[in-house]
Each structure stands twice: as structure tokens, then as C-alpha cells.
Amino acid sequence: MRAVGKAFSSGGKGKEQRVKQAVRYYLSKARALQNKLERSEEDLPTGDIMDVLIHLEMDRYMELLDKHIDLLERRVLKGEVIPHDEKVFSIFEGYTEWIKKGKLHPNVELGKKLSITTDQYNLIVDYRIMENQSDVEMVKPIAEELISRYNIRSWSFDKVFWNKENKALLEGHVEKVVMPKKGKCNKLEQAEEDHRNFKLLRNKHSAVESNINELECRGLDRCPDRGYMHFKRYIGLSVAAYNLRRIGQELIEIRRKQDLAEREFRVAA
Numbered sequence: 635m636r637a638v639g640k641a642f643s644s645g646g647k648g649k650e651q652r653v654k655q656a657v658r659y660y661l662s663k664a665r666a667l668q669n670k671l672e673r674s675e676e677d678l679p680t681g682d683i684m685d686v687l688i689h690l691e692m693d694r695y696m697e698l699l700d701k702h703i704d705l706l707e708r709r710v711l712k713g714e715v716i717p718h719d720e721k722v723f724s725i726f727e728g729y730t731e732w733i734k735k736g737k738l739h740p741n742v743e744l745g746k747k748l749s750i751t752t753d754q755y756n757l758i759v760d761y762r763i764m765e766n767q768s769d770v771e772m773v774k775p776i777a778e779e780l781i782s783r784y785n786i787r788s789w790s791f792d793k794v795f796w797n798k799e800n801k802a803l804l805e806g807h808v809e810k811v812v813m814p815k816k817g818k819c820n821k822l823e824q825a826e827e828d829h830r831n832f833k834l835l836r837n838k839h840s841a842v843e844s845n846i847n848e849l850e851c852r853g854l855d856r857c858p859d860r861g862y863m864h865f866k867r868y869i870g871l872s873v874a875a876y877n878l879r880r881i882g883q884e885l886i887e888i889r890r891k892q893d894l895a896e897r898e899f900r901v902a903a
Contacts, residue, residue, distance in 0.1 A: 790839040
């Protein structure tokens with residue numbers, strides 16, 4: 635594995651041949667391990683429930699081994715483009731998605747996307763784990779849920795949520811929709827985005843970024859629990875903890891102002 639990684643990262647003449655040679659050797663070792671496991675599987679103990687569970691776990695890893703041998707052979711030796719839905723980004727947490735791959739830091743992000751909606755008090759009123767969904771696809775289910783519960787006067791979104799259908803849906807229920815257009819605006823759209831009220835509401839949207847950063851600083855940048863059920867529970871608890879802290883901060887501030895007013899009243903008396 636290290637030899638393959640080194641061959642990929644290094645440059646120079648004949649790189650493609652060195653990579654393929656390293657991959658062929660790597661696959662020969664992987665197939666030897668696969669054959670050894672298949673031969674010895676019948677001889678493994680099955681005395682109690684723990685043995686059976688270990689068997690099942692080993693079967694799962696053997697399937698993953700077979701899959702990765704196939705993917706590596708097709709991708710490097712045969713030059714195929716692997717469809718995204720065939721790729722596996724974690725053998726331990728199978729629900730992991732490839733969030734971002736690019737040149738900016740961090741250049742690669744793996745995990746699950748989380749969509750959050752906050753109100754004017756910076757409390758999270760809705761959160762959703764995105765299941766291989768784009769940002770554009772999230773607007774309709776969020777809107778249907780929140781419009782039925784709240785009387786929303788204005789609603790701000792990032793550019794990534796924009797499309798004509800989403801904006802039309804929101805404008806039918808929300809007095810002021812702040813959703814900058816992706817791409818070039820026509821004259822009417824540019825006039826709307828240049829309007830003072832649009833800019834004021836758009837500037838308030840920056841608070842969402844600080845809310846997201848606070849969630850990450852409180853532990854939501856990395857989940858220590860294993861399994862998808864525990865992952866979802868961890869997110870729910872983190873959101874609840876975030877809201878409780880926000881409420882606590884406000885209560886402390888109210889109490890501080892009350893104490894200050896009482897001291898000033900006593901001094902004046």
C-alpha cells in the first residue's frame with residue numbers, strides 16, 4: 635500500500651508504468667490474503683455467539699476486500715472511470731459520503747452534510763442530515779415543514795440553494811425571500827439584489843456562518859460514536875446542547891441587566 639502511494643505521489647519519467655507495477659504487486663498480495671481467508675474460514679471456531687458474530691464481521695470485510703480489489707484493478711490497470719455510487723469512502727462507517735474534493739484547504743472532506751435553519755434569535759429550528767442530496771433539493775422539504783409551523787416574514791439562503799422552482803415556492807408563502815441567484819442576473823434580478831432591504835437581510839445571513847462554526851467548536855466537526863444510528867443521535871444532542879447554551883446565555887444576560895437595574899435603583903433611592 636505504501637509503495638502504491640509513493641508511486642502515485644512521485645513524478646518523473648515512466649510514472650504510469652511504475653504505478654501499474656506497484657498496483658499489480660499490491661493486488662497479488664491482496665488476492666493471496668483473500669485466498670488464505672477463504673481456505674481457513676471453515677476451520678475457525680463456532681462455539682458460541684461471539685464466534686458467530688466474528689464470522690459475520692469477517693464475511694463483511696472479505697466482501698469489502700473483494701470489492702476494493704475489483705475497484706483498484708478496474709481504475710488503475712484497466713483505466714475505467716468508476717461510477718460514484720460504486721465508490722466506498724469508509725469501510726467502518728459505510729454511510730460516509732465524499733463531500734468535497736478540490737484544491738482549497740481542506741482539499742478533501744468526508745462525512746455527511748448537515749443542513750441547519752436558524753431563527754432571528756440564532757436558535758436552530760430545523761436540522762436535516764443530507765442523504766446524498768444537493769443543497770437545491772433541501773429547500774422544498776424544509777419549507778414545507780417550517781411554513782406549516784411558523785409565520786415567516788423573511789428567509790435568507792445561500793446561492794447554492796437557488797433555482798427558479800425553489801424561489802417561486804418560497805415567494806408564495808414568505809413576504810421577503812433573500813436567495814441570491816447563481817450565475818449572471820438579468821436587470822430585474824440585479825435590481826432586486828441591489829435593493830437596500832435585500833442587502834440588509836443578506837448581511838444578517840452571515841450570522842449563520844458563526845452558528846455553524848460554533849456547532850463545530852462544540853464537537854460537531856467530528857463524531858466519536860460508531861454506527862449511523864449513533865451518528866444521528868450525536869447530531870441531535872449537539873443541536874440540543876447548542877440551543878440550550880444559547881438560551882442560557884440569554885437568561886444570564888437578562889439576569890445581569892435586572893441586577894444592574896436593581897443596584898442603580900438602590901443607589902438612586
